[in-house]
Amino acid sequence: MTAQHGSDAILQRMMSLHPKIIDLTLDRVWRLLAALDHPERKLPPVIHAAGTNGKGSTLAMIRAGYEGAGKRVHAYTSPHLARFHERIRLAGELIPEAELSQVLDECWDANGGESITYFEITTCAAFLAFSRTQADVTLMETGLGGRLDATNVFERPALTVITPISLDHQQFLGETLAEIAGEKAGILKRGVPCVVGPQPEAAMEVIEARADRLGAPLLAHGQHWHVWEERGRLVFQDETGLLDLPLPNLLGAHQIENAGAALAALRHLGLGADACDAAVTEAQWPARMQRLRSGPLLEAAPGVELWLDGGHNPAAGIALARHLGTLPKRPTHLICGMLNTKDISGYLRPMAGAVSRLTAVSIPGEANTLPADETARIAASVGMQAGTAGSVAEALEGIAAKDPHARVLICGSLYLAGAVLRENG
Known part of the structure; x- marks a missing residue:
């Protein structure tokens, strides 16, 4: 023990x-x-x-x-x-x-x-x-x-x-x-x-x-x-x-x-x-538009620019869209997992114009996760191209295979962010 x-x-x-x-x-x-x-x-x-x-x-x-x-x-x-x-x-x-x-x-x-x-x-x-x-x-x-x-x-x-x-x-x-x-x-x-x-x-x-x-x-x-x-x-x-x-x-x-x-x-x-x-x-606050620069996730997708954010309500969606708009232009993908208690469309809608595609995942080990296919359906309803993956790692590998220099933002929940930080060491 x-x-x-x-x-x-x-x-x-x-x-x-x-x-x-x-x-x-x-x-x-x-x-x-x-x-x-x-x-x-x-x-x-x-x-x-x-x-x-x-x-x-x-x-x-x-x-x-x-x-x-x-x-x-x-x-x-x-x-x-x-x-x-x-x-x-x-x-x-x-x-x-x-x-x-x-x-x-x-x-x-x-x-x-x-x-x-x-x-x-x-x-x-x-x-x-x-x-x-x-x-x-x-x-x-x-x-x-x-x-x-x-x-x-x-x-x-x-x-x-x-x-x-x-x-x-x-x-x-x-x-x-x-x-x-x-x-x-x-x-x-x-x-x-x-x-x-x-x-x-x-x-x-x-x-x-x-x-x-x-x-x-x-x-x-x-x-x-x-x-x-x-x-x-x-x-x-x-x-x-x-x-x-x-x-x-x-x-x-x-x-x-x-x-x-x-x-x-x-x-x-x-x-x-x-x-x-x-x-x-000097302030440190993980999973708030945090750039991930090393770890197993990046080793599997070395050319990707990887970000992590735990915001999950419409105001957070607006803030993320604003920030994505200030970054140098490159194709931007979301890997998104959310709880079923949140306003999913309200969160995703502000980002629809700023991203190329969303890959939905279920949050591992979380009873209240929204199923990935449901997240993808709501993303499509607000005008995003959307698909699903079995895990964050699988989603990232899929994005990197098609678009090796993409910008990827893992987002939608602090519970997902925590799982990513644990997985990425």
């Missing part, structure tokens, strides 16, 4: 505690936190982020900023791509196996076999780990929504952040932008400032109304801060003044706006020029 298997076995066991229906509530989390003697009250200052798109990238830039200023950062993000440990960063490092197994075991025992979701119990484990290691700041990403999310247990975070809101997870969060914004704005706290990224008007109205009720000062894009690209540089402006920085090392036009939110947060919290520079130049 390898060291990693200890936590794997406990995580597997935790799946069995799941309530029969997902009912978003904080009752189970409060019960377990009380049994653990409230580790969430013993953390360094918390920055809590919600939003539909960009919260992971924005937190990655905030983390890079703090670390660039020599600070120690705890970070909790989800889902993981290759292994669970990625969700919990203790003072900058992925949680060690022994420590992960220890806090998971403690949470299992403290929970006493009661009904609780996997996300809820593992979130409590993260709080426990964070409470025992010294750091300067804690970055928390919501899992789903905000108001009733397992991470929403902080009375007074240092700052909240709401990144762009769009339609996703409607089965849990509501059918309209206003309803979804109401759930995301549930992380706002009385008197605690909130950095707000660019929002549709319907979402912004909801956020402003809630902030008003709670006396939570907003630092909103387009009002209190502005960010844009100019002559191959990133320019940021807020009440403190102007910053002229390199473009973000995370690729895509949407990362300019995510960088703006990160910079607004860092500046508000009193971090200086070194932190702002590091935020845009």
Whole structure:
């Protein structure tokens, strides 16, 4: 048995505690936190982020900023791509196996076999780990929504952040932008400032109304801060003044706006020029328009330019189409696998004009995968040439055989991205 298997076995066991229906509530989390003697009250200052798109990238830039200023950062993000440990960063490092197994075991025992979701119990484990290691700041990403999310247990975070809101997870969060914004704005706290990224008007109205009720000062894009690209540089402006920085090392036009939110947060919290520079130049966030340059997949298709992205909703489709439009011209193929809970046509439609062909795959080992032939059918309905393959490797080999210098984007799901990163070593 390898060291990693200890936590794997406990995580597997935790799946069995799941309530029969997902009912978003904080009752189970409060019960377990009380049994653990409230580790969430013993953390360094918390920055809590919600939003539909960009919260992971924005937190990655905030983390890079703090670390660039020599600070120690705890970070909790989800889902993981290759292994669970990625969700919990203790003072900058992925949680060690022994420590992960220890806090998971403690949470299992403290929970006493009661009904609780996997996300809820593992979130409590993260709080426990964070409470025992010294750091300067804690970055928390919501899992789903905000108001009733397992991470929403902080009375007074240092700052909240709401990144762009769009339609996703409607089965849990509501059918309209206003309803979804109401759930995301549930992380706002009385008197605690909130950095707000660019929002549709319907979402912004909801956020402003809630902030008003709670006396939570907003630092909103387009009002209190502005960010844009100019002559191959990133320019940021807020009440403190102007910053002229390199473009973000995370690729895509949407990362300019995510960088703006990160910079607004860092500046508000009193971090200086070194932190702002590091935020845009040092951030790492896999499977967000990530270029794969080595590994078994590329060995089988050496001439191909290979990219990986885990975005999966219509806003992500628009962002990808915009980014593909900025790259040097070459035939572009998609290898796409998606979950059956997503708006597939809404995601694919924006990219129809930017790609030569889509090869659909099913996501390996994922019960909720959309079958490959169904993905291909929907792709064809939005105007793409489409076919299917039995795996990502098979799809890539087929593309390389016909078009050895193609650009290939593997996309559609973070679960697919995780499988690709594991397969590609």
